Amino acid sequence: MIGFATRRFVQAMIVMLVVALLSFTMFRFVGDPVNQMVGIETSLEEREALRERLGLNDPIPIQFYNFLSKAVRFDFGTSYQFRQPVSDLFAKRIPATLELSFTSALFALVVGVPMGIFAGLNRESPISKLFLSVSLIGISLPTFFIGILLIFLFSVTLQWLPSFGRGETVQIGSWWTTGFLTVSGLKALILPSITLGLYQMTLIMRLIRAEMLEVIRTDYIKFARARGLPDRLVNFRHALKNTLVPVVTITGLQLGSIIAFATITETVFQWPGMGLLFLQAVQNVDIPIMSAYLLLTAFMFVAINFIVDILYFLIDPRLRVGRP
Amino acid sequence: MSVLDIRDLTVEFPGRKSVFVAVDDVSLSVEAGKILGVVGESGAGKSTVGNAVIGLLQEPGHIAGGEIFLHDQRIDQLPYKQQRLLRGRRIGMIFQDPxxxxxxxxxxxxxxxxxxxxxxxxxxxxxxxxxxxxxxxxxxxxxxxxxxxxxxxxxxxxxxxxxxxxxxxAEPELVIADEPTTALDVSIQAQILELMKKLCSERNVAMMVITHDMGVIADITDHVAVMYHGKLVEYGETTKVLGAPEHPYTQSLISAVPRPDIKVDRFPVVNYIEAAGTPQRQIDISTHWLGKARDFSTISGPLVRIRDLDMRFETRGSIFPSRRKYFQAVKKVSFDIEQGETFGLVGESGSGKSTIARLITGLYQPTSGSILFGATDLTSLKNRRDVLAMRRQMQMIFQDPYSSLNARMRVREIIAEPIRFHKLASGNAEVRRIVDDLLDHVGLGTAAGQKYPHEFSGGQRQRISIARALATRPRFLICDEPTSALDVSIQAQILNLLKDLQEELRLTMLFISHDLAVVRQMCNRIGVMRHGELCEVSGCDELFEAPQHAYTRELLNLMPSMELLSRASLEPA
Incomplete structure (x- = not known):
């Protein structure tokens, strides 16, 4: 197990290195960073001085090394548009995105898993068929459309929930702000997290249903029934646990994409998270923010994948011993 | 007093067009401490009886008539919850595949x-x-x-x-065992049967053993019920039913069981109701494409000579050679296969017999050793053209007729593919004629060419595999457990077909099986394998009459005894 974890860790490091190289290339070679930073009337000498100061005249490998060592310390330089350190900007935005992602992932799991189990066990029931048809909507409608639809229904027509922003937030520690502790913060979370999690929810539901149908047919489930075990044990201890390996994979990957693709939802709801920041950066060609965003999302994907790989070991004992 | 009493049980599966009667008016009973065997071929409804007793009939099947009593308590009409309490508590179940x-x-x-x-x-x-x-x-x-x-x-x-x-x-009164040893090796099968017999008498449990294997029936059961197409055709004490079967189906079923003790020329075919495929137009081999003088170089001496063959698989990879671990699948194996003979390889699973087949066909590269096919060393072939020329001369028939045919291709295409690939015929019309002839010759009929593999039964699919193997006009045929997935009566037909083809086409065969009785009927010489080593090679009769190696003797002892089976039924009727 430790050997496996180490191997995976090394692989994750390689992926991160490649992404860092991409991100560095973008930062260094897409446009001239100095031109982006200074005005038109800056003299050539001043430009050269800035160039020297930023280390842009060093050999490329050294520049990459410096970029890496700064990135490890969470230092991504200064944003062109805000004239602030990129890390500070992200620090302010990360809590918002993480809370939104976490809530929508929770929503997707809490609603999707039971629906999937139900639809898998009661294949012919009209409710399962209803679930399936409704889930088609979740899969086929684009996120922004669902968001706008929800805003129209709950904010404009019914006026129950706010249509944008995080509501009131509470400061925890030096840089974390949370919307979980105030009523308006919680209210503001509802619409965006449903919008963001709907697709994942339907995906998880359909996956669990398909896996359940598969597992229910296996001999060990028949044998468990033939031993007279109560349905609760058969369905949850034996059947559900055996569906988990593929479900954990997909859920993990989806969690990554929830964080990475929160951009659209954040734009629709004007949610002050990383996605919104990224979109603004794209509009203003703010390369440091873009390259930092690239690195951060890649890091989250890699980290989640790593955790998923370790989870396999906890779920499936066959992987634990004597892997050939 | 009987523990289980089934009276006039009828189980129906309503379909879209008609109702399928899986079990038709069956009455059985089992006593405490006794074993009842229910025997029949696939589709006979024997498993359905077991499932009906334990209340786990597959939807939409249901009990349409009759009664089931467990110790005088009627159990077939209990509500779901009470039925569940019976399961495991009073009725235990053992499944086929551990x-x-x-x-x-x-x-x-x-x-x-x-x-x-x-x-x-x-x-x-x-x-x-x-x-x-x-x-x-x-x-x-x-x-x-x-x-x-x-x-x-x-x-x-x-x-x-x-x-x-x-x-x-939970100390059940009744145990239902559905094919309890089918997935196991002979030696393990013997142990498990022994154990079941012991537990049955020690704990005074009534046991119902559902199987297709006459050997298991002869070995452990006290009573036997023979089922055919959902009906009970014969029922009585095992010694009586097997020794003097009354019903023609039982007779033909027993005669189809390959005998390890007597060698017969052809397998008696179960000719009750189900014909061995419709009689087909036979082609005259001597004038046909199939039998045409082949362009193979003539070979003197043995066709295949295997010398010091070694094969190991890496079980743990490492960049340091000293840390790598290997599994030695084949160890220093040497043997010859003479031209025109059938060479048998027997052994338990994991003994390396299939690995040898794969090494010969080139699916694996041996770690060391040589395989001579005539004068050519197969392990040293470099050039793709030479490899193809060799492969054309040898073909393989696999064990599982379900996964060895491409489900998305029509049978005609499956058989035509090797002919086209090796450019053995000129023009589509000729290929088509050859395919039709092949289909006729293996007993399927030309019409089969239009269909897809899933439309055929296991035995028919194995015939397709044989036709495909013949399509390259090979001189060497490797059969890897060709009949172990089939019922005895189908097995008899397929083995007869292989025997006929071998005679007609003067094929050399390597026949791999775990079933000693089948090997005895098919082979001229036999090699016994264990843990990757070849223990003994000897002529078929010598091996069975006077085994040299201790392991061979052990294997022979483990075979379920067939003494109960009537010898009379062997005589052709």
Missing amino acids: LTSLDPLQTVESQLVETIRTHLPLTGTQARERAIELIDAVGIPDPEERIGQYPHQFSGGMRQRVVIALALC
Whole structure:
């Protein structure tokens, strides 16, 4: 197990290195960073001085090394548009995105898993068929459309929930702000997290249903029934646990994409998270923010994948011993 | 007094167009401490009887008539919840495949304890003690330690013991075993049957064994019920039914069982009702494409000579050679296959017999050693053209007729593919004519060419595989367990077909099987394999009459005795 974890860790490091190289290339070679930073009337000498100061005249490998060592310390330089350190900007935005992602992932799991189990066990029931048809909507409608639809229904027509922003937030520690502790913060979370999690929810539901149908047919489930075990044990201890390996994979990957693709939802709801920041950066060609965003999302994907790989070991004992 | 009493049981599966009667008016009973065997071929409805008793009929099947009594209590009409309480508590069930009947993610202990605690009012510790006792009783060494392990850490035979322990958890009065040893090797099968017999008499359990294997029936049952197409055709004491079968179906079924003790020229075919495929137009081999003088170089001496063949698989990879681990699948094996003979390879699973077949056909590269096909060393062929030329001369027939045919291709295309690939015929019209002839010759008929593999039964599919193998006009045929997935009557037909083809086409065959009786009927010489080594090679009769190697003797002893089977039925009627 430790050997496996180490191997995976090394692989994750390689992926991160490649992404860092991409991100560095973008930062260094897409446009001239100095031109982006200074005005038109800056003299050539001043430009050269800035160039020297930023280390842009060093050999490329050294520049990459410096970029890496700064990135490890969470230092991504200064944003062109805000004239602030990129890390500070992200620090302010990360809590918002993480809370939104976490809530929508929770929503997707809490609603999707039971629906999937139900639809898998009661294949012919009209409710399962209803679930399936409704889930088609979740899969086929684009996120922004669902968001706008929800805003129209709950904010404009019914006026129950706010249509944008995080509501009131509470400061925890030096840089974390949370919307979980105030009523308006919680209210503001509802619409965006449903919008963001709907697709994942339907995906998880359909996956669990398909896996359940598969597992229910296996001999060990028949044998468990033939031993007279109560349905609760058969369905949850034996059947559900055996569906988990593929479900954990997909859920993990989806969690990554929830964080990475929160951009659209954040734009629709004007949610002050990383996605919104990224979109603004794209509009203003703010390369440091873009390259930092690239690195951060890649890091989250890699980290989640790593955790998923370790989870396999906890779920499936066959992987634990004597892997050939 | 009988424990289980089935009276006039009828089970129906309503379909879209008609109702399929899976079990038709069957009456059986089992007494405490006795074993009843239910025997029949696939589709005979024998498993359905077992499922009906335990109340687990597959939807939409239902009991349409009759009564089932367990100790005079009627159980076929109980509500779901009470029926569930019977399962495991009063009726235990053993399934066919021990590899799939245990939950892979739970330890043996947790599966035992949960079953015990479902049925008996015990605390966790008491249940665990009982679980250990049970594991000990079914003959698993170190029960204390092994109970905490997961199913994948047990071998097939050991897992079947765990399954038996699970079935016996709550001291049921009746145990239903559905093909309990079909997935196991002969030596393991003998042990499991022994164990079942012992537990049955020690615990005074009534047992119903459902099987297609006459050997199992002859070995352990007290009574036997023969089923055919849902109907009970013969029922009585095992010695009587097997010794002097009255019904023609029982007679032909028994005669189709390959005998290890007597060699016969052809297998008697079960000719009751089901014909051995419609009689087809036979082609005259001497003038046909198939039998045409082949462009193979003539070979003097043995066709295949295998010398010091070694094959090892890496089981743990490492960049340091010293840390790598290997599994030695084939160890220093040498033997010859003469031209025109059938050479048999027998052994238990994992003994390396299939690996040898794959090495000869070039699916694997041997670690060392040489395979001479005529004068050519197959291991030293470099050039793709030479390899293809060699491959054309040898063809393989695989065990599983379900996965060895491409499900998305029509049968005609499947058979035509090798002809086209090797450019053995000129023009589509000729290919088509050859394919039609081949289909006729293996007894399927030309019409079969239009269909897809899934439209055929296992035996018919194996005929397709044979036709495909013949399509390159090979001189050497490798059959890897060609009939072990088939019923006895179908097996007899396929083996007869192979024998006929061999004579007509003067084929050389390597015949791999775990079934000694089949090997005896098919082969001229036999090699016995164990743990990758070739223990003994000798002529067929010598091997059975006077085995030299201790392991061969052991294998022969383990074969279910056929003495009960009537010799009279062997005479052609």
